[in-house]
Amino acid sequence: MNERHFDDLNAGDRFKSEPLIVTEKELIEFAHKFDPQMFHLSRRRAERTIFKGLIASGWHTAAMTMRLFVKTLNFAEGAIGLGVDELRWPNAVRPGDVLTVETEILDARPSRSRPGYGIIRLRNLTTNQRDEVAQTMLANAMVPRRNNARRQDH
């Protein structure tokens, strides 16, 4: 698979990830480690909550979104997250859901402080198999420029 650099990206570019199936086992595992609340932990207890069943932690959805984004964009040397804005979870993610991430590049400009890098602003939209929006977010990331590898300090 071709590795992507800052120079390959332009505002308006769109990318679509492969699908990812959310399993009940992984959903509960994540919750036990990071978000031990009753609507994430067990089917039985979740049925008595406002959600009427097990739902994924929003942070699990965010992490799965990152996995799909990283795989789809495949940045050479990786993308360094600078920050995230407007992270929202409009619809709950449930076991068996199939998530896909659509990435839109909103802006791309060379870094002022690091000549070997560019800064991209992007929107990631995570949807389920019914095209319902599971997560929206805006983010800024620093990604390496092509041909500038030797100017970097490694």
Place this chain on the structure above:
Amino acid sequence: MNERHFDDLNAGDRFKSEPLIVTEKELIEFAHKFDPQMFHLSRRRAERTIFKGLIASGWHTAAMTMRLFVKTLNFAEGAIGLGVDELRWPNAVRPGDVLTVETEILDARPSRSRPGYGIIRLRNLTTNQRDEVAQTMLANAMVPRRNNARRQDH
């Protein structure tokens, strides 16, 4: 441990979590599952990157922050995340770091659409053992009111 309700919270309240040690094993495990980039995956490969060593995925830091927040606030029936703003990672998290989360309640108001709940706005500040800021975030969450359990539909 006492369970907390919306009614227990006021703007200006502050809470401090217990410390959490970040292990290299868990850092790498998270990266393999959710953020497979070279500065998160192996010590050897990470040494050749801009970070000169292994660092945690920002999403891992966010997930660990959630774990500490959930344990500290201990909401009755849980806190339902409505959204996050200004999620930032000013300093990298490395293996062996010890994270603590300080939560400040910025605002607390009853929910207009759901009488059994209140909406809180909060800031979570995640710091390491040197008091460097590893993560900042603002969030809105929906939490149950006391004595309103019977008004809820479960």
